[in-house]
Amino acid sequence: MSEIDPEAMRRVLGHYPTGVVAVTAVHEGEPVGMAVGSFTSVSLRPALVGFFPDAGSTTWPRIRAAGRFCVNVLGEDHQEVCRLFATRGADKFAALGWEPGATGSPVLDDAISWIDCRLERVQEAGDHFLALGRVVDMGVKEAGGPLIFYRGGYGGYRAPLAS
Template identity: 55%
Template sequence: MSSVSFDNATFRRVLGHYPTGVCVVTATQDDDTPVGMVVGSFTSVSLDPPLVAFFPAKSSSSWPRLQSVGKFCVNVLASDQQPLCRQIAGPGPDKFAGISHRVSANGSPILDDVVAWIDCALDAVHEAGDHYIVLGRVVALEVERPERPLLFFQGNYGQFSLIE
């Protein structure tokens, strides 16, 4: 492996110039406890078969709980859902306190008022440096609220603005 000519701070600063959407990945554990994590690294992968991906850190305490369920739902947050995002991202035993949701046909929480949701079966997990590449096979999806999504850019939250 070749050495690099930059440090972690430079890597983060440069990649921070690329905006990402903000999603909450959810699942329901065997004891009916909802579990979730915020991700800014979500993407579509394939139409045939329908696959999506996200990239949790190996250090994540939420990812092993989600992985053990074997299915999950990606909830695309709207620009007004920053408080929800911060609650799910924060520490604590009950990240879902006061968060309204319903359960998908696949058994995962769909958060109320999200832009869209994508319900998945866990297809594959690959190691990638200090993260995992998680592939989900899409089993159902829908646009709930065609609003502007919550974005993350240069260390801050924001929203998309259309150029007319």
């Protein structure tokens, strides 16, 4: 089999929309966080979610060491929050309100929903890791559409009203 060109793969998979979340934790008394576009529900029983942090991430080792994390679902108006959490070395929490969730991980004030987790397992997956979290607590904070990343840009989605 021939090797798939990473740029071609990125271009093709860019045609699949992904939601954007901020994964947060507290490591050595300081809040840490990263933007993630690879979050997914894994299992209802037991309640498991997962995401795929890049192996080169400087934030992931701190979240992993914390052993717990919170997935904050970003709303369609949170493009700047997403960019902040995607920036290396930025003080991501200086201008953001948050409160500790059940695990102590930051639940962002502006998140539209959140899922607080204990790190269950980590598996190597190529140039990423698969991080599985057991859901400890969760909630919905406000109505509104999620932030979507599609073909290199951000947008939103409003579901039609149920009849």
